[in-house]
Structure formats: structure tokens, C-alpha cells
Amino acid sequence: MNLHQLLRNDTGLVLPDEAVERAVRERRLRLGLSTREDYAPLPRTPEFEALVDLVTVPESWMFRDPEVFDAALRFVQRRLLSHPGRQLAILSLPCAGGEEPYSMAMALARAGISPAQCRIDALDLSQAAIARARHGRYTRNAFRGADLAFRERWFDSDGGGYVIGETPRRYVRFSQGNLLDPAVPARNAGRYDLVFCRNLLIYFDEPGRVAAAAAIRALLLDDGLLLSGCAEAPAFCRGGFAPQSLGAAYALQKQALATVRLRPRPPPPVANAKRPRVDMAPTPTPPQAASPAAVTVGRLIAQARQLADAGRLLEADQACRAALALQPELAEAWFLLGLIGDAGGEPRAAERHLRRCLYLQPEHYEALCSLALLHEQRGEAQDADLLRRRAARVHARGGKQGATR
Incomplete structure (x- = not known):
């Protein structure tokens, strides 16, 4: 079995050939190995983990897609009202260098929700990403957009970088793990009120996506909420979820409890009617509910x-x-x-x-x-x-x- 296949079997990720070869070259240079054949790390060894760290892409930034965190905060606030006295649990995976869970922690702190009311577990495949997240030091690249007031409030300046403050840290627990490892959902079945899983399934093949959706279903409480990447929403819907939004947040629930439908309601019976097709036909008239003069x-x-x-x-x-x-x-x-x-x-x-x-x-x-x-x-x-x-x-x-x- 070649190294590319070993990586796929161990991580579940469908990795481009050039990404694997680039990582192998970097590790060979680091180790002083002269030929490709000299490099053959085995799974569950430190060198294999170092290679995994290079082929994964843990880049993110603070409050990436702010609407997602707004939606998550509203859900948490409603949840606290309907479940008084219970600590809520949030899962962020993959958590990369901690940008997503720390962003959620800042949103909770800003809203006056304490760690005793809501905790965040953060999981990533990469040991190096988890180490960076725990260290909590970020460069300017982690802060994008016009509104950076949160940086002044929650971070300490450290030379050319910024270190996350103690308040957001208290919300988050980091750990290394693989969503496709059966032990992960087995240990945490039905634990989480809210799960962030954005832009992970796109790196899996179809069997991997099926397994990942099943794992998320197992981790999420029956009435919990999943926030996914938009490109992954169809895969999650095939895995037993139904969408709550096709907008910025891409929120989903387990299908049995979802309040919306994936497919349209059937039209009233009409003789000889054919099913309409979504096609690139000429543009129809705007929906009647819209006022033509006011439409933008x-x-x-x-x-x-x-x-x-x-x-x-x-x-x-x-x-x-x-x-x-x-x-x-x-x-x-x-x-x-x-x-x-x-x-x-x-x-x-x-x-x-x-x-x-x-x-x-x-x-x-x-x-x-x-x-x-x-x-x-x-x-x-x-x-x-x-x-x-x-x-x-x-x-x-x-x-x-x-x-x-």
C-alpha cells in the first residue's frame, strides 16, 4: 500500500497528489533523506503524525462568516431559556488553530453567557493545529474585516502578534482526534447541543461523507443544531439532516425534528400535469408577492x-x-x-x-x-x-x- 493510500485510510481525507508529494519532500529534507524510497512512515507513529500535519490545511481567521456566529449565539440564548440550569455543550471540528472556537467563546462572553452555562469542545486531526490553538498566538492574518474591536478587548499584543486572553480560554477545551474514528462518537454520543462542522466533508469521498454525517448525528442531541459549510449541506441532508437555512448560516437539524422540508410540497392535482423542471429556461415573471417597483x-x-x-x-x-x-x-x-x-x-x-x-x-x-x-x-x-x-x-x-x- 502506497503512502497516499495510507494517509487516506488513516485520515479519511481525499488528498491531491501534489499536496502529498510536497509534504513528503518537506519531511525528507527535514530528516536528511536522499530518496523517496527512504521515507516510509507508518500510521500511529510520530513521523506519520508530522506528515498528517503538513497535508491538512488548518487555515482560518477570527469570526469567519460573522452570520454563522450570530446564528449560533441566538440558538444558545434560546436554548438557555428552554433548558434552565443545564450547561450547554458546543463542538467545533475541525477547529484548526482555534479561530472558530475562540470566536464563539468571544461571542458568548460578549453576550454575558458564562463558561458554567456553555462550554466548547474543539477537535482537530492535526496535533500541530491543536498545539497552536492551545498556545493561542495569532498573526495579523487571523484578523480580517473592518471591525476588529474584539481584538482590542479579548487579545493581548505580543510583539508582531496577538495572544488570546484568559476569558475566552476558559470556555474551550482542545483535543486531537479523528471524526471517523468510531471511538469519537461512541465516547460522546448525544452530548452536544450545537456542532460546528464547516468545510470538512468536501475533503472526503462519498463513503467518508456518509460516515462523517453518521458520526455527527451520533454526537448531536436530537433537538440540537448543526452549522455546516454550504457545499456540504446536500451531503448532510443525504445523511439524515434537513436544512434550517440556505442562507449564510447553513443550519441543519436531524430530519425527524426539522421544521422545514428539503423538497417542495407537491402541487394540487392537475390533469395531465408534468413535474416542473429547474432549468436554464428564459426568466419567468417575479413572484407575485414582490412589488415590481420596489424589487431589488x-x-x-x-x-x-x-x-x-x-x-x-x-x-x-x-x-x-x-x-x-x-x-x-x-x-x-x-x-x-x-x-x-x-x-x-x-x-x-x-x-x-x-x-x-x-x-x-x-x-x-x-x-x-x-x-x-x-x-x-x-x-x-x-x-x-x-x-x-x-x-x-x-x-x-x-x-x-x-x-x-
Whole structure:
């Protein structure tokens, strides 16, 4: 078995060849080995763990996607009211260098919620990432966006960097582990009220995604909430979750308790009626609920998300197309049409919409990941791998839509 396959078997990650070869070259140079054949680390050894640290991508930043933390805080506040006297439990995985769990800790502290009321467990495959998270020192790259007031409040300046303060630290416990290790859900079954799992499943093959979704289901309380990456929401839905949002937060619940539907309600019976298709047909008239004089593209996109949240996918499709009537080159509308098509059981239409999004915005990370999932579901592994590599390059450049993992 070659080293690439060993890494895949041990971590569950589908890794680009160049990423593995680059990591091997770095470790060989570090160890002073002259040939590729001299380097053959075995799983569960320190050298294998060092290699895993190099092939994983633990880059993130504080309050990445602020809407996600707003949604998480609102859920925690409601939960504390409905479960008085019980300490809530949050899980962040992969936690990378601690940016996500520390961001949530700062949000809790700012809202006056104490560690006694809500704790955060943070898990990552990489030993090096966990060590960095525990150390809690960050460069300027971990702080992006215009509003950095939180940095002055919760961090101490340390030369050219910043060290997380004692208050956020009290909320978080870090540990190394692999979600696909059966012992992880077995030890923590039904423990968590809220789980962050964003942009991890995109690095798994289909069996890995099935196993990961099952593990998250086991970890999450029956009425708990999962916050995922948008490109992973379809995979989680196939694994027994149903969406609470197609907007910025991508919140899901276990399907039995979800309050929205993944597929649209069937229309009333009509003689000889055929099932409507989500396609790239000419743009229909905007939904009747919208006033033509007051409609803006932003409002139509927001309306599309709200309709999709309610399981009204056909109307959400119409809202997207109404936005495209006003702004035909709007990549985000084509991206939403792709998600709606996939959720509505129209994978070919979903592919066309996602490809249109990428034509307009070639580095749309979420569209790249969603399209890769569609190809992999059809068994087109080579096409899926090419798209994943493109997505990895977008992430490596640290763009707005890069992944945390």
C-alpha cells in the first residue's frame, strides 16, 4: 500500500497528489533523506503524525462568516431559556488553530453567557493545529474585516502578534482526534447541543461523507443544531439532516425534528400535469408577492433563500430567475439555483447552474465544492478531483470563500 493510500485510510481525507508529494519532500529534507524510497512512515507513529500535519490545511481567521456566529449565539440564548440550569455543550471540528472556537467563546462572553452555562469542545486531526490553538498566538492574518474591536478587548499584543486572553480560554477545551474514528462518537454520543462542522466533508469521498454525517448525528442531541459549510449541506441532508437555512448560516437539524422540508410540497392535482423542471429556461415573471417597483436584486436573493428555507423550492427558483432578469451576470443567483436544483432532485440542472456561476466567478469556492460533490455522486472521480484541486488553490490564496479545512 502506497503512502497516499495510507494517509487516506488513516485520515479519511481525499488528498491531491501534489499536496502529498510536497509534504513528503518537506519531511525528507527535514530528516536528511536522499530518496523517496527512504521515507516510509507508518500510521500511529510520530513521523506519520508530522506528515498528517503538513497535508491538512488548518487555515482560518477570527469570526469567519460573522452570520454563522450570530446564528449560533441566538440558538444558545434560546436554548438557555428552554433548558434552565443545564450547561450547554458546543463542538467545533475541525477547529484548526482555534479561530472558530475562540470566536464563539468571544461571542458568548460578549453576550454575558458564562463558561458554567456553555462550554466548547474543539477537535482537530492535526496535533500541530491543536498545539497552536492551545498556545493561542495569532498573526495579523487571523484578523480580517473592518471591525476588529474584539481584538482590542479579548487579545493581548505580543510583539508582531496577538495572544488570546484568559476569558475566552476558559470556555474551550482542545483535543486531537479523528471524526471517523468510531471511538469519537461512541465516547460522546448525544452530548452536544450545537456542532460546528464547516468545510470538512468536501475533503472526503462519498463513503467518508456518509460516515462523517453518521458520526455527527451520533454526537448531536436530537433537538440540537448543526452549522455546516454550504457545499456540504446536500451531503448532510443525504445523511439524515434537513436544512434550517440556505442562507449564510447553513443550519441543519436531524430530519425527524426539522421544521422545514428539503423538497417542495407537491402541487394540487392537475390533469395531465408534468413535474416542473429547474432549468436554464428564459426568466419567468417575479413572484407575485414582490412589488415590481420596489424589487431589488438583493431583496430577490434574500427572498429566494427564505423560500428555500421553507421548502418552497419552485418559488425560490422563480425568485432567483427574477433577480437574473435584472442582473443576468449575478453569480450568486446561479449558485443558489444550483443548490436549489440539487435539493430538488435535478442534478443535471444543478450542474449547469453551478457551471454558469463559475463562468462568471471562477474562484467561487462554494460552487467548486458543490460541483465536485455532484461529479463524485455520479462516479466521475477524475472530474471531482480536478474541481477539489481548484477549490484547494482558492483556499490556499486565502480568498473570501476559502475553507477552514
